[in-house]
Every structure is written in C-alpha cells, then in structure tokens.
Amino acid sequence: MTMAHETDVPGVLSDLRVLDLTRPIGHYAGRLLADLGADVVKVEPVDGDPARRWAPLLPDVPAPEASVSFVLLNANKRGIALDLEDERGRALLLRLLATADVLLESWTPAERARLHLTDEILRHARPDLIHASVTGWGTSGPYAEWAYADIVANAMSGVMTLAGFVDGPPEQLPDHQGHHAVSINAAAGVLAALLHRDATGAGQVVEASMLESLLMAEETAMQQADILGTDRARTGGQGALGFKMPGLGIYKTTDGHAYAMCTGNAGSGFPGLVQLIRTLDGASPLDDEPYASFIATSMNTAQITLLMADPARAPQVRDLLAEIEAEVVAFFARHPKETVYVRGQELRVLVGAVNGPRDILASRQLAARAWWREIEDPLRGHLRYPGFPWALAGTPASLRRPAPRLGEHTDEILGEAGLGAGERTLLRAAGVIGGAW
Amino acid sequence: MSNRPRALDGLKVLDLTWFGAGPIATRALANMGADVIRVETAKRPDGLRVVGPRPPGNPSLNVGGYYNNFNAEKRSITIDLTTERGHDLGLDLVRWADVMMTNMTMRAVRQIGMTWEAVQAANPRIVAMYQPMQGLTGPHTEFVGFGAVLSAVCGVNGLAGFDGAPPIGVGTNYPDYVVNPMHAVIALLAAVRHQRKTGQGQLIDMSQLESSVAALSTPVFAEANGAGYPRQGNRVPYAAPHGAYRTGEAGDRADRWLVLACLEEDQWQATASTMGHAEWTTDTRFRSVASRKANEDALDALVAGWAEKQHGQTALTALQAAGVPAGLVLWASEVLADPHLKGRPYYAYLDHSEAGLRAYDGPPVRLSATPVEIRRAAPLIGEHTMEIATGILGLSADEAAALIAEQVLH
Numbered sequence: 001m002t003m004a005h006e007t008d009v010p011g012v013l014s015d016l017r018v019l020d021l022t023r024p025i026g027h028y029a030g031r032l033l034a035d036l037g038a039d040v041v042k043v044e045p046v047d048g049d050p051a052r053r054w055a056p057l058l059p060d061v062p063a064p065e066a067s068v069s070f071v072l073l074n075a076n077k078r079g080i081a082l083d084l085e086d087e088r089g090r091a092l093l094l095r096l097l098a099t100a101d102v103l104l105e106s107w108t109p110a111e112r113a114r115l116h117l118t119d120e121i122l123r124h125a126r127p128d129l130i131h132a133s134v135t136g137w138g139t140s141g142p143y144a145e146w147a148y149a150d151i152v153a154n155a156m157s158g159v160m161t162l163a164g165f166v167d168g169p170p171e172q173l174p175d176h177q178g179h180h181a182v183s184i185n186a187a188a189g190v191l192a193a194l195l196h197r198d199a200t201g202a203g204q205v206v207e208a209s210m211l212e213s214l215l216m217a218e219e220t221a222m223q224q225a226d227i228l229g230t231d232r233a234r235t236g237g238q239g240a241l242g243f244k245m246p247g248l249g250i251y252k253t254t255d256g257h258a259y260a261m262c263t264g265n266a267g268s269g270f271p272g273l274v275q276l277i278r279t280l281d282g283a284s285p286l287d288d289e290p291y292a293s294f295i296a297t298s299m300n301t302a303q304i305t306l307l308m309a310d311p312a313r314a315p316q317v318r319d320l321l322a323e324i325e326a327e328v329v330a331f332f333a334r335h336p337k338e339t340v341y342v343r344g345q346e347l348r349v350l351v352g353a354v355n356g357p358r359d360i361l362a363s364r365q366l367a368a369r370a371w372w373r374e375i376e377d378p379l380r381g382h383l384r385y386p387g388f389p390w391a392l393a394g395t396p397a398s399l400r401r402p403a404p405r406l407g408e409h410t411d412e413i414l415g416e417a418g419l420g421a422g423e424r425t426l427l428r429a430a431g432v433i434g435g436a437w
Numbered sequence: 438m439s440n441r442p443r444a445l446d447g448l449k450v451l452d453l454t455w456f457g458a459g460p461i462a463t464r465a466l467a468n469m470g471a472d473v474i475r476v477e478t479a480k481r482p483d484g485l486r487v488v489g490p491r492p493p494g495n496p497s498l499n500v501g502g503y504y505n506n507f508n509a510e511k512r513s514i515t516i517d518l519t520t521e522r523g524h525d526l527g528l529d530l531v532r533w534a535d536v537m538m539t540n541m542t543m544r545a546v547r548q549i550g551m552t553w554e555a556v557q558a559a560n561p562r563i564v565a566m567y568q569p570m571q572g573l574t575g576p577h578t579e580f581v582g583f584g585a586v587l588s589a590v591c592g593v594n595g596l597a598g599f600d601g602a603p604p605i606g607v608g609t610n611y612p613d614y615v616v617n618p619m620h621a622v623i624a625l626l627a628a629v630r631h632q633r634k635t636g637q638g639q640l641i642d643m644s645q646l647e648s649s650v651a652a653l654s655t656p657v658f659a660e661a662n663g664a665g666y667p668r669q670g671n672r673v674p675y676a677a678p679h680g681a682y683r684t685g686e687a688g689d690r691a692d693r694w695l696v697l698a699c700l701e702e703d704q705w706q707a708t709a710s711t712m713g714h715a716e717w718t719t720d721t722r723f724r725s726v727a728s729r730k731a732n733e734d735a736l737d738a739l740v741a742g743w744a745e746k747q748h749g750q751t752a753l754t755a756l757q758a759a760g761v762p763a764g765l766v767l768w769a770s771e772v773l774a775d776p777h778l779k780g781r782p783y784y785a786y787l788d789h790s791e792a793g794l795r796a797y798d799g800p801p802v803r804l805s806a807t808p809v810e811i812r813r814a815a816p817l818i819g820e821h822t823m824e825i826a827t828g829i830l831g832l833s834a835d836e837a838a839a840l841i842a843e844q845v846l847h
Binding site: 141143153161164174228257261366389 | 444445461465469484489490491492493502503505506566571572574575576577579580581582583585586587588589590591592593594595596597598599602603604605606607608609610611614615616619620621622623624626627628629630631633634637638639640641642643644646647648650651652653654655656657658659660661662663664665666668669670671673674675679680681683692694696697698700701704730757760761762763764765766767768769770771772773775776777778780781783795796798799800801802803804805806807809
C-alpha cells in the first residue's frame, strides 16, 4: 500500500472556495472541508467570533488569539473580519460569494431575514451556490427561532437521559458533541451536494440541525419506545441486565480504570479473561471448581440471563457470579490499565484502558501511525494538533496553515476580489472591515 | 417521500459492514440515492439482527429495531464469502461496485478474502474503506472491540461525567452512531469525487480510534499545548450557569431536568430576570463570566433552588421566550412525539413485511434539490439474494438455486 504524501498532492477539494460564516456550532464543518483541501475563508464579525473568548486559553498568547477551541477548529482557514450588520459589509460578502462555491452559515430564519440575504440574493451572487445552514434546530419547525446550546441539544435529543447514575443528574456528552455532530453531517451534505453540482452544474441548500444530528446517538432508546413503549433510563454504566455480570463494565486498576466486555461471543470471551489473569498472575482461582466448569459452560450474557430467570437456580447463580466478580475486581486492582489493555488485547480479550487526554497523547498506536500534526504558528508558537479522522491514501488531508488572527487576511482576500487599498482604508475607518496586518 | 432524483443516484456501494459504525454510514449513502448491497451470512448474522428491541417473543432475524434502523433502504444478499464460490461472487460484486466499505476486524477481512490487495486487483478503480478499531497499521492494528471498548480507549469515558465519579461513560456506545459513520461518509464522498474526476480508486484507512479522538479534540488539543481541560460534568469552561437542574414533580414525570446555558451576558441577565432574581446579576460573585465561573457552585445552588420549585415545561417556555438557550431532558418516547420534530418532520415511518410500521431515524442532513430520504424499510436477511444473483452477478435462476442448495447463497 502506497500512501501519497499529503504535501505533494492537492486535496480532493483544492478547487473549492468556501465562505465560512458559522458560529461555533459549525466551526468543525469548515475545518473538515479545509482539511480536504478547500480554501476556506472564515468571515468573522469585526469584534471577533464568540469562540475567541472561550476558555481554556493557550498560555502566553494574547487575546483574542488564545482560545483553544478557536485555534483548534479554525486551523487551515483564512480569516476576514466583516460587519454584516452594515449594508456595505453585506455588499462585500456578496462580492466574495461570487467567487465562492460553498457558503456555510448559522443564521436562524429571523436573523437571515434581518440581514436581507434571501435565497434570491444569494443565488444572484452565485447561481450554482451550495449553501449550507448549520443551526441548533434547523430552519423550520416550531423551535426554529429558539436559542440553542450544545447541552440543550443533548437534552432535547434524549441522549442525555441515558448518561449518568441512577440517582444522579443526566449527563451531557463530553466536548461539544452536538457541535461536532452537526458539523460532520453538514460537511457530508456539502460533499453530496458537490457531487450533484459536478454532475449537473446545479447548486442547492444543505441543512443540518444539531438536535437531529444527535438523535442517532439515542442508540436503541428510540426503537425501544417505538416497539415496546418503554423508555430507556440511565443505569450508571450497569447496562440493562438487572444483575452484575462479571467481566462487564468499569474496573479500578492501580492507576485508573479499565473497561471490560468479556461476556459475549466476540473475541475470546470470559475464558480469555481467565487466561489473561493466568498470564499476568501465574494462576487464577477461577481455574478451580466450582468456577472452572461454570465458566466453561455458562459464562456469557445470554446463558446467564436464562439461568437468572429460573427462580430455582437464580440464588445459587447469583452467589457464584458475586464470587467470580470479586476475583475479577481483585485482578484489575493489581495491575496498571495499560498492562491489562495491551496484554488482554493480545489474547483477544475485549478490554480497553480508560484513557484521558494525557494517555491519548502518549498512545504508542497513534505515534506509530504518525497521526499527530505539528504546525509552527508565528503568534502562538509550536502547536500539536490531533490528526484527521481518516487517511485517504491517494488524496490525503493536510494541515497547511494555523488559525487566522482576527481579520488577518482581510486585505489579502478583499484585494483578490479587486478592492483597492483606498477603498479598504475607507471601509476600515468606518468599521465595516477589521484587521490590519 | 418522493421519487425525485437524489445526489448519489447511480453510485454502487458494496456494504461489508456490520453492527453500528459501518451500517449507519452506508445507510446515509443509501438515503442519498446510492444502491447499497449489504452482504450478510446466515451462518454469522449481524449481531444487531439478534438483539432487541424487538417484539416480545419474536426471535426472527428480521424484526430487531436496532438493525432495521441502521439498514433501511439497503438490499441484502446472503453469501458465504468463506467458500471459494462465494468468494468469487464477492469479487464479482467488487467489480460491480464504485465503493466498498467494511468495519470488520482485519482478521475477519482476511477470512473473507477482502483485503485491499484482493479488492484492488479485482477492481483498480474502487474506493475501499477499511474501518477497523485502530486502523490498518501500527502495533494495535489487530485490537478488537465494539463501541463500548472504544469509548474507554478514545477518551469518552474519561472525559464524560463529574470530577471524582467513576468513568462510566455516556450510557451508549457513542462513537458508533454519529462521529464514526458520518466521518466515514465525508471521506467516501471525497474519494468518489476524485474517482469520478480521474478514474482512480483509493484505499481509505479509517481508524475508529482516530476518528473518535478527532471529535474529542478540544481537551486533547488543550492538553497537548499547555492548557488544561478537566472533566466538566454538565459545565463548560467558558460560561455559567450551564447545567442540568431538577424541576418540581407536580404534573410532570418524576425524573425531570431542565438544562440551560448562559453563553452570553444578555442570556445571563435574561435568566436572572426570568427567575425573578435580577439582583443576582449585580452580586459581585456573579457579575462577569470569570466571577460566575469562580463561584459556580454557589451559582448552581441558586439556580437549582429556583428550578426545583418549577414545572419543567413552564420554566422552559419562559426561559426560551427570554432568549435563553434552555431545554428539557427528554425521554425517548417524548422525543418521538416532540412537536418540533413532527413539524420538521424528522422521523420516517416505514412498513416492513415482518416488523410492521415502525419509526426510523430521519436524514442526518437535508438537501433541498436532491432530498435525503428513507424510501424503504430494512431488508429481510437475504431478501434480495435472487434479484442480485440474476440481476448483477449474471447467474441464471437455476444456477442461483443450485448455489442456494449448496449454501453458498441463502
């Protein structure tokens, strides 16, 4: 297998110009298109995108250039600062739009109406425009004008009620999964619309909703409600079995936690876990009776569920499970998470280390695959970025430029659009454009 | 539902995926118009065909809601690819296809003889995506697991939840459902564009670990570059109040929570006014984002104290009327009945010959001219075997029947 080097070949979207007006909800959509080679021009308000003010901040970097979220999700983009509340700013936007293939934005219908940027006006500027809307609720329906936030989509999608402890609050997904999900879906929609435009010359509107983008993440809850008429509730990681299945769930290790899923037919199952215990500890009490024959014949979720449903056998099985679980708990508590993970996986045991960001940064696998990307940012220093979600062997993604400073490319981009230095000076003095670099 | 043209009409997809992350990706392609042929085997059916939710007491492989939701509008052929004749038929489908995708382990891919080398030899212009847990190279390339194991390894468990609590995760195999399938769709469509322009296929090596970490990137990027990002619970580092607050039980479900997020100063002021406590905004502890973050426990206690005296829906309506991002933590049955989702509409209701009229998740994204729509329910296992054998594989009905008798086809 030969991999093209990412700086030697143009990306699949290198012929594409994208105007990215999104709020933070859509930043990742533009980033994904940029990673595939598109020239993404980020259009910000003159006082900057809201995410520029978001903590946490990179150390020793001046405002408004230090936001971790902003610097991460706007890399690979050029930036222009433009006041769209001003008619002259909107005229400049339409001028830029004439040179653009894709518009990404996050307007509610009312915001868009206020800006007078109707479909007709946008299409007049660029007849084959692919216009992608990335919003919290979508642009139709009773909540279209409601305020949105990532946690609100977590809540209203039903995803949040599945996460957390039985007696605790529902919990949001970590790190803005609503923003990520709707951005990923929007980028996928842009690609599909682009294939259609390539074939027919026609543009269209792409619309992604954060609420809808999270609904697939309800897992089986929607079908359970539809088919059985019952609502799945959060279980604190205990699953829906109603009893503690040994070898399934989170276990404490010497240095943190590991997750095990050794109760099905996948991998080496529970016997594989016993083999892991034997391998790391030399011997296991689970190789003795009464455990050994029970494990050999019954130790998977389907079989145990049947046994537990039999009132005559359930008490005895419950005791046996508790004793086996105690051995499993004690085993994990004796070892570091990376050891049980790597040695377990070598035996095809379905086990994983519960990793935090520091563990992920130290991952041997990610290092061996040269996944991380490094970039020299003149203002922010040497930055290490997570790599791409995929490796396209023929047309790889690339990280080509750091996130723009506020208005960094205003002059460059307006100059490309034929706007002279004199006009730019006047517009800048009037506060219609920002950034003087 | 319409019969309007769709963006991927004419695209031929050979679907060798199973479980979640793969099938959801190919379902999205099908709903954009692609002809997606799902190859299955009755010898080892997709695990999701076996589990629930399903009508009680009905063990059929065709009635599980989990499988059916992820496979709507595909065609299903059952081939035993581990037999020589079956493998030949599989390669015929490779020759037919523009795109092939699998999320099996590489061990399983080798067992069915569908490695990149074999696939590329049969069809040099194919786009082939392999989506194993940790990618096609590296010391962990053979590691196994489902989304639950991946959730631990990629950081979902470690990052979700409240500081000090055990890392139980988010109650689902989260990366399987949006991040990994829809990242995959982006790469597949990009590669199809290149294929159409140049006639060249390519290999896409998609590590589910990398794709998942790419969507947990803020804490990882923070940690990599000298900024911390601890577990947040229901908070965010840059705004407060931001969380879930239990509301009163009168006239509502017992377990009812209101969420709200004051991302801007005006939203905080509107929140305090709506709660009848405008004085909170002039309290020195709560005057700025920085001070609210520094005193967030005290702030959350005040908001929680207000919320527990409220009826959830009434509080939500009042807060949204004031422009505050707020919502209720809904249960799945409430999501299905939600007036906004009905008004859009989102869910598709499709009739299935065994499962009946059932709800399916709607389109992940909408396209105005070339709609993304779910036009058929999920296939029965092997439902289209004869149709594909005679229509694509060029077998006569007798040949196909003979192969069925030999259990190469089912």
